[in-house]
Amino acid sequence: MTTTDHDLPAQSSAATTSSATGTRATRIIGIAAIVALGWLVAFGLGFSPADRDQEEAVRILYVHVPTIWLAYLAFVVTAVASAMYLFTSKKSLGWDRMAGASAEIGVVFVAVTLAVGAMWGRLTWGVFWQWDARLTTTALLFVTYVGYLAVRRLGGSHHQRARRSSVLGLIAVIEIPLVHWSVRLWRSLHQEATVLDTDGDIDMDGLMLFSLFVGVVAFTLLYVWLMLHRTRTMAMEDIVEDRGLDAALAARRAEGEL
Amino acid sequence: MVGSDPTRGADDVDLTPRTNVDGTAAAGPRPRQWLPIIVLALVFVAGGVIVTQFLRSAVDYYCNVDEVGVRDGCDADRRIRLQGTVDEGSIVQDRGVTSFSISFNGSSMPVVYDGEPGGIFKECIPVVVHGVIEQGALQGDRVEVKHSDEYVAVNDERVADATDLGCNPPGSDA
Numbered sequence: 001m002t003t004t005d006h007d008l009p010a011q012s013s014a015a016t017t018s019s020a021t022g023t024r025a026t027r028i029i030g031i032a033a034i035v036a037l038g039w040l041v042a043f044g045l046g047f048s049p050a051d052r053d054q055e056e057a058v059r060i061l062y063v064h065v066p067t068i069w070l071a072y073l074a075f076v077v078t079a080v081a082s083a084m085y086l087f088t089s090k091k092s093l094g095w096d097r098m099a100g101a102s103a104e105i106g107v108v109f110v111a112v113t114l115a116v117g118a119m120w121g122r123l124t125w126g127v128f129w130q131w132d133a134r135l136t137t138t139a140l141l142f143v144t145y146v147g148y149l150a151v152r153r154l155g156g157s158h159h160q161r162a163r164r165s166s167v168l169g170l171i172a173v174i175e176i177p178l179v180h181w182s183v184r185l186w187r188s189l190h191q192e193a194t195v196l197d198t199d200g201d202i203d204m205d206g207l208m209l210f211s212l213f214v215g216v217v218a219f220t221l222l223y224v225w226l227m228l229h230r231t232r233t234m235a236m237e238d239i240v241e242d243r244g245l246d247a248a249l250a251a252r253r254a255e256g257e258l
Numbered sequence: 259m260v261g262s263d264p265t266r267g268a269d270d271v272d273l274t275p276r277t278n279v280d281g282t283a284a285a286g287p288r289p290r291q292w293l294p295i296i297v298l299a300l301v302f303v304a305g306g307v308i309v310t311q312f313l314r315s316a317v318d319y320y321c322n323v324d325e326v327g328v329r330d331g332c333d334a335d336r337r338i339r340l341q342g343t344v345d346e347g348s349i350v351q352d353r354g355v356t357s358f359s360i361s362f363n364g365s366s367m368p369v370v371y372d373g374e375p376g377g378i379f380k381e382c383i384p385v386v387v388h389g390v391i392e393q394g395a396l397q398g399d400r401v402e403v404k405h406s407d408e409y410v411a412v413n414d415e416r417v418a419d420a421t422d423l424g425c426n427p428p429g430s431d432a
């Protein structure tokens with residue numbers, strides 16, 4: 001195995017020579033994520049107040065909103081890493097694995113967003129689902145990135161995989177502004193943004209806003225922890241795959257020596 | 259690759275497919291990766307369904323109460339989605355039928371809904387009602403509560419202020 005076949009953006013290079021994906025840094029981040037998730041449970045279910053209209057259903061938003069924000073971030077990371085693979089001369093597979101790992105985590109986060117959003121919708125709107133602009137574009141975002149993950153597994157060499165998925169990763173990210181602005185582009189049952197709006201006013205109770213902030217911190221730490229482990233796991237998967245090929249070539253050479 | 263230069267492989271190694279004694283292939287062709295192909299097919303189907311459903315739902319114009327009879331598509335003889343705020347004191351429930359009126363920008367529309375609206379349906383809250391306007395009233399078959407982008411604590415003093423002010427729908431001064 002040549003090192004250039006599996007070179008990585010710095011953090012994973014050690015892992016390719018180790019049988020584990022954990023390091024001191026990942027353990028610290030993991031513990032921080034657990035603590036932050038504990039805080040989220042405490043604030044989300046305990047300290048934060050119920051909403052005047054939504055009552056207890058508002059607590060769902062402390063998961064719903066951070067997960068979609070982190071999904072946006074994950075898909076942007078996928079796009080940036082895809083661009084780095086495509087447009088740098090080194091063509092490092094580390095960027096490709098970073099793109100793939102981020103997309104996987106993003107898909108999981110969008111799935112969580114859609115699932116808890118449906119619960120919130122049933123409690124607040126009275127329906128689990130509506131073919132509304134925000135919901136529809138979010139569902140399309142989810143499906144697109146599931147497709148991206150399927151494309152990554154179509155076979156071929158690592159660089160073939162990287163090339164085709166990088167192009168898709170750069171195209172798919174265009175959906176994010178569409179999802180975010182859908183509530184302005186179309187009339188929508190879904191409310192407009194409260195925090196990420198353009199007028200600067202945040203119409204949210206202080207403790208609710210803090211709980212949301214705790215949620216963002218918790219899911220960000222979780223994202224980083226998952227990213228570190230998943231990119232390293234992917235590097236190992238590539239190594240194992242290449243070792244299979246190497247073994248086959250070695251067997252053929254052995255035939256020739258007989 | 260494991261201590262060797264892959265570019266030398268073609269010279270050093272016979273890469274022709276191996277055969278058994280009877281002439282059949284020693285190893286079958288590498289199995290095609292069917293799962294990603296199936297997932298991709300499902301993705302295309304799901305994408306098509308999502309877009310189709312979105313376009314179908316868009317056939318019912320999304321109108322505010324004050325646009326009925328004014329804006330193209332917001333006519334009384336077709337199915338629409340009508341948005342307005344539930345008027346204070348207008349909710350009447352009788353034998354499974356819920357009647358109320360909704361207002362937006364100074365215009366009002368009576369609504370008759372065969373059922374009990376779910377969600378956080380109540381007075382002074384924005385709703386979207388699906389249905390057809392007949393004899394001056396919207397005959398609704400679906401009521402969805404539209405939550406605003408404001409989040410107010412249930413025990414906030416502003417609740418008392420809001421109660422004192424009565425029903426002051428957001429759309430009324432829009």
